[in-house]
Amino acid sequence: MMRTVAVVNQKGGVGKTTTVVNLAHALSRGGERVMLADLDPQGHLSACLGVHRPPASGMDRVLEGQGGPGDYAVPLKHGMRLVPSGESLDEFGRFDVGKAKAYALEDALLAAPPKVDRLLLDCPPSSNLISVNAIVAADEVWIPVAGDYLSLTGLARLILTLKRLDPLRRKPLRKRVFMSRFVARRRLAQEVRTKLKQHFPEYLIESVVSESAALAECAGAGQSVFDYRPACKAAAEFERLAEELVFAKVSSDEQEKTSHVA
């Protein structure tokens, strides 16, 4: 069964796209067939993967009900596949025509499931209709949080948004939070980590992604860090993060199971 994962945070610059690129490659190295979908109209995901002239159609068409992601996917290195944002994705985000549209992506995935083990959705920095579609369609959300105080209040708001969307969802949602852009020597980052452990222990996983030059550079080179600098610390961190995101249990798993049975 394919797992659909939405990488979400309404804040920009926290590392969503970086996470999607590098986790996709980590998971693919672990043997998964991975598809990456760009749900940000800015189209950064394509550029970060070295696809500088992406096809004009992609997730925009999928959300408009014209086929599944597999119809618009382009091949990448290492057997991965990318679905670009498409030129009219922005219009879907602005054009709020009510609840029915919240199921556009889920319906497209049910009608034409991509033949992969995992679909990673790179979400835009907002909680608009595009993000709502991603969250409704997803089996899980992975939330990167940067190490500053605004991120903490942002996370509280995001968890609330996810709860508000629960009535729309047809299946349970597994949630994982991790620190991206972590600077261990910075006191603030350590404080934010402590606070995350206090307030969100049911979602937080131990692995962090540190702020690193290699990660900033590999985006410009259109490569994952595993291709750009395979021996660097960031590659090891993403390997561990992928492992933990997929396999580690957190306390909310038990609650979810119970609430689902009830």
Ligand SMILES: Nc1ncnc2c1ncn2[C@@H]1O[C@H](COP(=O)(O)OP(=O)(O)O)[C@@H](O)[C@H]1O
């Ligand atoms: N851990 C990191 N270390 C260094 N630079 C990073 C890191 N994570 C992200 N960046 C850089 O920060 C910018 C924003 O990251 P991005 O992944 O695009 O965030 P988002 O998708 O949440 O807006 C990009 O230029 C990216 O290369």
Ligand SMILES: [Mg+2]
């Ligand atoms: Mg992004």
